[in-house]
Amino acid sequence: MEDITTMNRTYMKIGLIAVLMLSIAIPQVSAEDGAKNIILLIGDGMGFAQVTAARVYEAGPDGCLNMDTLDYSGYMSTHSQNSLVTDSAAAGTALACGKKTDNRIISQSPDGEEYETILEAARDNGKATGIVSTARITHATPAVFGAHSSSRYNWDDIAKDYLQQTKPDLLLGGGLRYWLDDTETGSHRTYENLLEQGLSEAEALADDGLIDDAVAEGYTIVYNQSELDALDMNAEERVLGLFSLSHMSYEFERDGTDEPHIAHMTEKALELLENDPDGLFLMVEGARIDHAGHANNITLNVHDTVAFDEAVRVALEFAETHPGTLVIVTADHECGGLSVEYPFESFPAEGEYIQDLDNESEYRDGIWTSGSHTAVDVPVMASGPFASLLTGRLDNTGIFDVMEEAMIPSNDTATELSAEVIPAISITVETSALDFGTVGAGLHSDALQITIVNTGTHDVNVTAEAWADQNNFYATALRLNGGTVDGFSEGIPADITDFEYAEDVAASLEVPEWAGGEYDGTVLFVAEGV
Numbered sequence: 001m002e003d004i005t006t007m008n009r010t011y012m013k014i015g016l017i018a019v020l021m022l023s024i025a026i027p028q029v030s031a032e033d034g035a036k037n038i039i040l041l042i043g044d045g046m047g048f049a050q051v052t053a054a055r056v057y058e059a060g061p062d063g064c065l066n067m068d069t070l071d072y073s074g075y076m077s078t079h080s081q082n083s084l085v086t087d088s089a090a091a092g093t094a095l096a097c098g099k100k101t102d103n104r105i106i107s108q109s110p111d112g113e114e115y116e117t118i119l120e121a122a123r124d125n126g127k128a129t130g131i132v133s134t135a136r137i138t139h140a141t142p143a144v145f146g147a148h149s150s151s152r153y154n155w156d157d158i159a160k161d162y163l164q165q166t167k168p169d170l171l172l173g174g175g176l177r178y179w180l181d182d183t184e185t186g187s188h189r190t191y192e193n194l195l196e197q198g199l200s201e202a203e204a205l206a207d208d209g210l211i212d213d214a215v216a217e218g219y220t221i222v223y224n225q226s227e228l229d230a231l232d233m234n235a236e237e238r239v240l241g242l243f244s245l246s247h248m249s250y251e252f253e254r255d256g257t258d259e260p261h262i263a264h265m266t267e268k269a270l271e272l273l274e275n276d277p278d279g280l281f282l283m284v285e286g287a288r289i290d291h292a293g294h295a296n297n298i299t300l301n302v303h304d305t306v307a308f309d310e311a312v313r314v315a316l317e318f319a320e321t322h323p324g325t326l327v328i329v330t331a332d333h334e335c336g337g338l339s340v341e342y343p344f345e346s347f348p349a350e351g352e353y354i355q356d357l358d359n360e361s362e363y364r365d366g367i368w369t370s371g372s373h374t375a376v377d378v379p380v381m382a383s384g385p386f387a388s389l390l391t392g393r394l395d396n397t398g399i400f401d402v403m404e405e406a407m408i409p410s411n412d413t414a415t416e417l418s419a420e421v422i423p424a425i426s427i428t429v430e431t432s433a434l435d436f437g438t439v440g441a442g443l444h445s446d447a448l449q450i451t452i453v454n455t456g457t458h459d460v461n462v463t464a465e466a467w468a469d470q471n472n473f474y475a476t477a478l479r480l481n482g483g484t485v486d487g488f489s490e491g492i493p494a495d496i497t498d499f500e501y502a503e504d505v506a507a508s509l510e511v512p513e514w515a516g517g518e519y520d521g522t523v524l525f526v527a528e529g530v
């Protein structure tokens with residue numbers, strides 16, 4: 001008998017612990033609240049060195065870019081299915097769909113199976129959707145969110161997917177030449193080009209561009225910043241902005257154009273999309289960081305990274321006034337193999353970094369090691385609901401998973417420890433969390449109720465201990481049925497019909513004079529058979 005009792009007690013102590021999380025003065029956002037809004041900002045070709053160079057130039061070595069201020073950060077591998085070094089199509093597919101594919105392919109498998117994009121998932125969940133890019137809007141990175149194609153160079157297929165399949169509420173970027181009828185200046189839709197895009201001879205002859213198709217789908221079309229600003233975003237249904245024939249201008253070379261800044265496009269996009277009560281998904285691409293990397297031009301590169309960072313500021317300001325907004329900043333891959341050096345044995349003053357490099361061709365040429373993409377990891381920064389999942393070592397397929405989980409949280413909130421076999425000793429704590437609100441030092445809180453249920457077949461005695469208890473706060477302050485945590489001992493009989501005998505325990509705080517600030521903690525309830 002003696003032996004069996006000892007064994008039982010050991011078993012019971014190991015197996016029968018129920019946990020009650022405690023918190024005070026912290027408004028808890030529960031996981032199931034999810035993200036109403038998701039803003040994903042992609043610096044194309046923006047590796048760690050590009051971020052460092054932009055920071056040194058814009059804010060100084062000790063300064064902070066807007067993207068440096070997000071709450072969580074990690075680093076991400078970018079390889080594609082068939083190459084250690086990815087292109088923007090495969091990298092974008094991983095970000096948009098959570099699946100690897102071969103280089104050049106837009107959001108489908110190498111054998112043609114279409115992958116659902118996060119933009120399509122958002123749309124199907126009733127959210128407003130938008131794509132902003134400083135590249136041609138049919139370029140690889142925007143395309144992976146709103147199109148499916150065997151090749152990133154199928155620009156006609158991609159544009160038609162936007163209009164006929166995905167229908168984002170907003171598209172802002174460059175690339176007007178792919179939409180204009182051949183009779184208009186600058187059009188790229190020549191008979192020969194359309195045949196190359198897979199159109200039949202009859203289709204190519206009959207083609208009159210895609211502008212009228214966009215209008216038929218409800219898009220209001222604007223061609224410059226003045227027209228964009230003239231729109232009443234509360235009255236528009238869909239907006240298509242095509243601000244340049246090909247890519248939009250580099251930030252450093254945009255003077256004299258009427259092209260909107262990337263930050264301005266982001267602002268206007270949010271103005272339109274926020275009208276949807278179900279929330280929004282917006283992708284913003286700083287595309288020309290990559291092009292400056294291919295060109296090994298540090299001036300263009302830094303200025304476009306700084307401009308992209310201004311779009312991050314707009315997103316963060318939106319998140320501040322719109323709780324429930326997940327903001328993610330990342331890159332699809334690095335480009336140029338950039339390093340950050342300085343020609344003098346001193347720190348550059350704010351703004352001097354790239355001017356000095358430009359005057360020292362030896363250094364300027366030496367800081368790039370490639371004219372193309374590289375396989376090095378890229379940064380990930382995130383704030384908002386579910387952002388805490390984006391830390392440490394990540395892969396580019398993981399961004400989609402977090403966005404999808406944030407948008408459509410799985411429903412796993414129940415506090416059940418039920419089993420098919422009714423165990424001898426079993427308790428559950430029905431109260432999974434207690435928030436005591438705000439209580440002054442030296443005062444006591446209102447009494448809250450913890451319901452402990454004996455769900456086993458034996459009578460039990462339950463004791464408690466404070467755990468993960470910062471500064472011993474709860475061990476000192478918490479009162480269970482009037483006594484301290486350590487002194488708690490409560491017999492709970494078994495209900496051998498329903499196996500659900502509930503016992504209420506009064507919980508309150510007597511806050512010591514020394515306490516101040518916020519305290520999270522946990523109480524373990526330990527059941528032993530009697």
Ligand SMILES: [Zn+2]
Pocket residue numbers: 045088290291294335373
């Ligand atoms: Zn590139």
